[in-house]
Amino acid sequence: MADHNPFPGENNTGHVWDDNIRELKNPPPRWWMQGFWLSILWVIGYSILYPTWPVGDEPTPGVLGWSQIKEYEQGVERIEAKRAQFEDRIRDMTADQILADPGLKQYTLASAKVLFGDNCAACHGSGGQGNPGYPVLADDDWLYGGTTAKLTETITGGRQSLMPAHKTMLTEPEVDTLAHWAVAMAETGGEGGSEAGWNLFRTKGCVACHGQTANGHVVDLPNGDFIGVGAANLRDGIWRFEPGGYESARHTILYGVNQKDAPESRSAVMPAFAEPAGKLSAQDIKKLVVYVHSLGGGM
Amino acid sequence: MNTDPESTAPVSVDALYAEADDWHVNAGGQTIHAKRIPGRWRTIKWAMASVWLIYLLGPYLRWDDRQAVLFDIPNRQYHLFSVTVLPQDFWMLSLLLLFFAILLAVMTALVGRVWCGFFCFQTVWTDVFTWIEERLEGPPAARRKLDAAPMSREKLKLRAIKHGLWLLIGFLTGFSFVAWFTDAPTLWWTFFTGQANGAAYVTVALFTAGTYVLAGFLREQTCFWLCPYARIQGVMLDRSTIVPTYDERRGEPRGRVKREDEGERTTGDCVDCNQCVAVCPTGVDIRRGQQEGCITCALCLDACDQVMDKVGRPRGLIRYASLDELEGRRTSPLWLRPRVWVYVLILGLSLSGILYGLTSLDPLELRVLHERAPLFVLQSDGSIQNKYTLKILNKTHEPLAVTIRATGHESLTLAGAEQPIATAPGGVTPATVFVRIPRQALEAEQQPIVFRIEAERTTGEPAVTERESVFVGPRPRSD
Numbered sequence: 001m002a003d004h005n006p007f008p009g010e011n012n013t014g015h016v017w018d019d020n021i022r023e024l025k026n027p028p029p030r031w032w033m034q035g036f037w038l039s040i041l042w043v044i045g046y047s048i049l050y051p052t053w054p055v056g057d058e059p060t061p062g063v064l065g066w067s068q069i070k071e072y073e074q075g076v077e078r079i080e081a082k083r084a085q086f087e088d089r090i091r092d093m094t095a096d097q098i099l100a101d102p103g104l105k106q107y108t109l110a111s112a113k114v115l116f117g118d119n120c121a122a123c124h125g126s127g128g129q130g131n132p133g134y135p136v137l138a139d140d141d142w143l144y145g146g147t148t149a150k151l152t153e154t155i156t157g158g159r160q161s162l163m164p165a166h167k168t169m170l171t172e173p174e175v176d177t178l179a180h181w182a183v184a185m186a187e188t189g190g191e192g193g194s195e196a197g198w199n200l201f202r203t204k205g206c207v208a209c210h211g212q213t214a215n216g217h218v219v220d221l222p223n224g225d226f227i228g229v230g231a232a233n234l235r236d237g238i239w240r241f242e243p244g245g246y247e248s249a250r251h252t253i254l255y256g257v258n259q260k261d262a263p264e265s266r267s268a269v270m271p272a273f274a275e276p277a278g279k280l281s282a283q284d285i286k287k288l289v290v291y292v293h294s295l296g297g298g299m
Numbered sequence: 300m301n302t303d304p305e306s307t308a309p310v311s312v313d314a315l316y317a318e319a320d321d322w323h324v325n326a327g328g329q330t331i332h333a334k335r336i337p338g339r340w341r342t343i344k345w346a347m348a349s350v351w352l353i354y355l356l357g358p359y360l361r362w363d364d365r366q367a368v369l370f371d372i373p374n375r376q377y378h379l380f381s382v383t384v385l386p387q388d389f390w391m392l393s394l395l396l397l398f399f400a401i402l403l404a405v406m407t408a409l410v411g412r413v414w415c416g417f418f419c420f421q422t423v424w425t426d427v428f429t430w431i432e433e434r435l436e437g438p439p440a441a442r443r444k445l446d447a448a449p450m451s452r453e454k455l456k457l458r459a460i461k462h463g464l465w466l467l468i469g470f471l472t473g474f475s476f477v478a479w480f481t482d483a484p485t486l487w488w489t490f491f492t493g494q495a496n497g498a499a500y501v502t503v504a505l506f507t508a509g510t511y512v513l514a515g516f517l518r519e520q521t522c523f524w525l526c527p528y529a530r531i532q533g534v535m536l537d538r539s540t541i542v543p544t545y546d547e548r549r550g551e552p553r554g555r556v557k558r559e560d561e562g563e564r565t566t567g568d569c570v571d572c573n574q575c576v577a578v579c580p581t582g583v584d585i586r587r588g589q590q591e592g593c594i595t596c597a598l599c600l601d602a603c604d605q606v607m608d609k610v611g612r613p614r615g616l617i618r619y620a621s622l623d624e625l626e627g628r629r630t631s632p633l634w635l636r637p638r639v640w641v642y643v644l645i646l647g648l649s650l651s652g653i654l655y656g657l658t659s660l661d662p663l664e665l666r667v668l669h670e671r672a673p674l675f676v677l678q679s680d681g682s683i684q685n686k687y688t689l690k691i692l693n694k695t696h697e698p699l700a701v702t703i704r705a706t707g708h709e710s711l712t713l714a715g716a717e718q719p720i721a722t723a724p725g726g727v728t729p730a731t732v733f734v735r736i737p738r739q740a741l742e743a744e745q746q747p748i749v750f751r752i753e754a755e756r757t758t759g760e761p762a763v764t765e766r767e768s769v770f771v772g773p774r775p776r777s778d
Contacts, residue, residue: 102721106729127672138686141679189681236679237738296676296686296733 083111087283095148095289099298105290112291115284119273120292128295132242133267140297141238143216143230148298151289155280158272161230163209165256165265174200179249182234185214186244190235210234241266327520330446331582332439333429334574338601347417348426355471358478370480376725382657385694385725387664391656398649403528405642407535409633410619411542415529416596421521424468424514425580431464439577465515466507473506519581522594529591536589537638538622539630543597545575545586545617546625553586556610568612575599575617585617662762663701664692665752674771682712682735683772689730691752693722699754699762703732707748708770710740719754734770741772 007022015023027033046052050066051059061067086107090098098104117126120137124130128137135143144150144159166175181197190213201207201214209231211217216233217226232240241248252266259265273280280288292298325331335341360367362380369378377384384391406413415422435457436442448454477499478486489495490503513521522529536542546568554566569586576584578599583592585599603617623630633639670686678684693699703716715732722728734748751765 125672127670129673129676136673136676138673139676139678139684233679237681238677238679294731296684297678 108290112287138296156274159270163257165259165262167254182249185234332442333580334577340597340601348423355475358483394649394652401645411595415594428514469507469510472510473503541619541621544620574602578602662695663764665766666690667766667768682737684735691728701754704751
């Protein structure tokens with residue numbers, strides 16, 4: 001190309017377009033060259049300080065010993081350290097004490113929200129709103145009690161209630177009467193219910209679990225607490241098994257709850273969540289108790 | 300590619316570029332050493348520039364045992380004398396930005412680039428830097444000579460002092476900037492004992508370098524090649540905008556002063572002394588009309604008036620004038636121009652919005668989040684319960700005990716708000732409350748309810764605010 005250079009002595013590349021436009025070999029600006037060499041120095045310095053060259057399966061570690069996983073672990077450590085002061089206090093306090101401490105309660109609710117989502121929400125709904133067959137946790141109707149002690153018991157050991165199937169024990173009209181009686185009880189808040197229904201309720205053994213007043217308590221204690229076996233409160237409008245009403249009541253009376261020999265039986269089982277059977281530590285359960293208690297119906 | 304030298308087009312293209320002689324671009328290759336002369340506009344310029352003293356001295360003003368104006372970013376509080384603005388009230392910032400954007404537009408539309416010529420930090424700092432340069436190195440001719448001279452002990456000394464002073468001003472510029480964001484006297488102490496925030500050192504370093512390079516070296520090149528405002532000014536000017544203008548009809552044809560009777564003179568008033576070019580800090584020739592390089596600093600007006608006085612011709616050959624005025628059209632006064640009224644309206648609206656915001660800052664602010672999962676819950680006593688998370692923002696400087704009330708339904712009961720909520724100053728305190736209404740008492744699936752929070756300040760003044768929310772229930776029974 002140089003042989004054809006039409007502008008000798010001009011320090012051009014010999015490339016000419018349109019007869020008079022040619023490419024010159026002027027050096028780049030000095031600042032540009034400085035930047036070029038500095039960037040090469042930068043790469044060398046960087047590769048000494050940080051992991052860079054692939055040697056075998058691993059890159060060279062770099063003299064600073066930095067790695068992404070280490071940075072991540074340090075980040076986790078910092079978060080754990082921040083949480084530790086709260087976690088330590090939670091460990092030493094009861095659920096009731098936590099509920100009485102606004103700051104600690106906020107922390108507990110925030111951290112238990114994740115636990116609730118992972119362990120409880122699948123059945124009880126993300127906000128404790130319940131699902132067909134699974135009780136609402138946001139109301140104040142508690143089959144086993146809504147105190148922190150009872151909630152701890154429920155989450156720790158799980159719950160499994162039993163109601164016999166009455167298909168062979170009661171006649172069809174008796175079932176009909178009892179179902180209508182239950183619907184009337186729910187609609188009137190326990191004030192209604194036919195005399196025939198009450199008679200059947202008392203004579204057929206329902207009172208043993210549902211209580212003398214049909215409020216689901218075997219024995220009401222003077223301090224407001226109660227002893228129960230998880231039987232439903234028939235005096236309120238809340239139905240244990242959706243959708244409620246006559247058909248629901250009849251079905252439950254006929255086939256019972258958790259009856260192995262009756263395939264149509266209602267299923268109501270909550271597994272135990274405490275270690276080793278479950279996967280939650282005592283600390284986690286304490287947080288969940290605070291969370292569930294605060295959903296709206298804690299007593 | 301044709302490489303045959305014989306085929307080079309014989310046509311000379313020089314003629315195409317005849318006008319290019321006229322078009323001189325200083326892309327930073329030459330330093331403009333503008334002449335400084337005293338005068339009316341020079342005085343105005345210094346007076347306007349002194350506004351920037353607020354920037355340098357403002358951080359030392361005190362108010363209520365703290366900095367009068369403090370942008371406290373770590374605590375997300377912005378103190379303006381007795382007012383504290385929290386991020387929740389930052390809608391005022393948009394009005395403030397609107398106000399200044401329109402102010403810039405309205406000033407440009409009326410009197411040209413006064414921002415550039417009189418207020419812009421680039422102009423002001425460059426002016427100060429070149430003033431120092433002149434004190435040290437002398438008038439433009441001496442400076443040019445010194446620039447060209449080889450390095451000597453004397454030149455080294457002058458340069459060292461000059462650059463030292465420039466860097467010092469750059470440092471003060473950066474330091475003052477940082478001082479608006481933290482307690483200024485404390486900053487002086489912590490900065491020099493190495494205890495200040497890392498961001499403070501980085502900011503001061505960037506400002507120092509930026510000021511030094513922009514005002515010391517780039518100077519008018521910044522206006523030409525860096526500043527976006529210089530490029531958009533053209534659309535803001537119109538025929539009635541007054542800008543420093545050379546009165547071509549009076550001045551042309553220009554010619555040197557000769558000993559002749561005034562009546563026989565064949566030349567215009569311009570004596571072609573080039574003083575207007577000599578004093579121009581951006582090195583433009585105003586006699587070529589409005590141009591990008593003109594920052595309307597009006598220094599050429601001073602120069603021309605002085606020359607006119609000397610040669611006994613009337614002042615105002617270069618003066619603030621509009622295109623309409625120069626062409627002899629009718630000029631309308633400000634209050635008859637609709638454009639002015641539109642601008643004034645927008646300025647007034649944004650300003651009154653800011654004033655309203657600053658005077659009506661509530662000491663408390665309330666947000667209500669209605670629980671959605673579940674929307675409502677049937678309680679065992681037959682009432683419907685809704686759950687709400689209240690976010691209470693305490694904008695005062697004192698802890699407040701906030702009482703929560705709810706209204707909107709005669710059978711409503713509020714649970715979870717039996718005790719007043721303790722709120723920390725400047726922080727958001729969440730509170731969970733429940734509202735219950737008997738199912739029989741519900742008339743609609745949704746109905747508005749109002750949360751009201753109250754607290755008493757230490758001054759005895761009540762702090763009250765309300766927020767409407769909704770109560771959701773099941774569809775009421777048709778029977």
